[in-house]
Amino acid sequence: MKSWFLRLRHGLLVLPLVSIGLIGLAGSPWAQPRPIQFDLFRSRIQDAVRTFGNHPRFKDIPPERREEIAEFVSGNMLFVLLHELAHTAVTELDLPVLGRREDAADSFAALTLIHIKSTFSDRVLTEAAKGWFMADRRDRKEGEPVVYYDEHGLNQQRAFQIVCYMVGADPIRFKDLAAETKLPKDRQESCAEDYRDAAKSWGMVLKPHLRAPDQPETKIDVVYGEASGRFEITAQMSRSIKLLEPVAARSAELVKWPAPFSLEMQTCGFVNARWVPATRTLTLCYELAADFVDLYREYGIKQAESRPRKSKRYGRAEARSAAQSQPPRP
Numbered sequence: 001m002k003s004w005f006l007r008l009r010h011g012l013l014v015l016p017l018v019s020i021g022l023i024g025l026a027g028s029p030w031a032q033p034r035p036i037q038f039d040l041f042r043s044r045i046q047d048a049v050r051t052f053g054n055h056p057r058f059k060d061i062p063p064e065r066r067e068e069i070a071e072f073v074s075g076n077m078l079f080v081l082l083h084e085l086a087h088t089a090v091t092e093l094d095l096p097v098l099g100r101r102e103d104a105a106d107s108f109a110a111l112t113l114i115h116i117k118s119t120f121s122d123r124v125l126t127e128a129a130k131g132w133f134m135a136d137r138r139d140r141k142e143g144e145p146v147v148y149y150d151e152h153g154l155n156q157q158r159a160f161q162i163v164c165y166m167v168g169a170d171p172i173r174f175k176d177l178a179a180e181t182k183l184p185k186d187r188q189e190s191c192a193e194d195y196r197d198a199a200k201s202w203g204m205v206l207k208p209h210l211r212a213p214d215q216p217e218t219k220i221d222v223v224y225g226e227a228s229g230r231f232e233i234t235a236q237m238s239r240s241i242k243l244l245e246p247v248a249a250r251s252a253e254l255v256k257w258p259a260p261f262s263l264e265m266q267t268c269g270f271v272n273a274r275w276v277p278a279t280r281t282l283t284l285c286y287e288l289a290a291d292f293v294d295l296y297r298e299y300g301i302k303q304a305e306s307r308p309r310k311s312k313r314y315g316r317a318e319a320r321s322a323a324q325s326q327p328p329r330p
């Protein structure tokens, strides 16, 4: 069984007080998103597609689809990065976690992106939800057993919960997404509470750890490891897009971390992402990015082309959680 970003855990870019829950943070850095900085991802993705579009790995992908796939993969990798950063925050800052830690990590990633409020961050969230729906379709097709006892939610649950936070935060802005995913009206209404609870809780636990202007920033290293074979292009594109740098910079700016740590992309030998407290290393595996490419080719492009409007690009799904078959999580 393949697992992937199942265990994503994410982090925090911004917690603006778009909402109720974060009123107590007014005036804090969390209230000031940097959408412009974040939106540079989009132009870097476009540049990377132009630069690497003729690579053999893309040769059977129609040119008009190449940017889509790059955005899908980058968006899902960013969500995973933020999910893992949430795990980092919980262990490094010794934060309380009420409920399942994997659910908390997803909520952190979702809220961080929701609060950035940019076209690109909304797209990242949508791609992440789509990713889980596609993964669900893949698992079903491949006969993967449903692991009810897993520490992560089921794929569809994770997908719907992302949509739920989005709709709960702003039912107007995300109305079309709710309709497309067929999130029932009554659930859309209760999602407002899910969102408020998550926003208030993250705001409260992070507030004591926000960096004051006169405090030095903690060093957060960014490392792109070597890759070969089919992962080489993944590594090149990740470097070119600078997937890790903005998250490292923003995290160092906002939070007073107790010790330096590093964000890395590496060849792992398996499909996953993880935060390892012992080495203070958050690693996204190149294999995970490659798996997102495969997922999108099989369940994004092919499906869209073979069943143009039949349905729901968001049918069901969750990404296959990385955790299931992977090494024990930290």
Ligand SMILES: [Zn+2]
Pocket: 006, 007, 008, 009, 083, 084, 087, 101, 102, 105
């Ligand atoms: Zn996780």
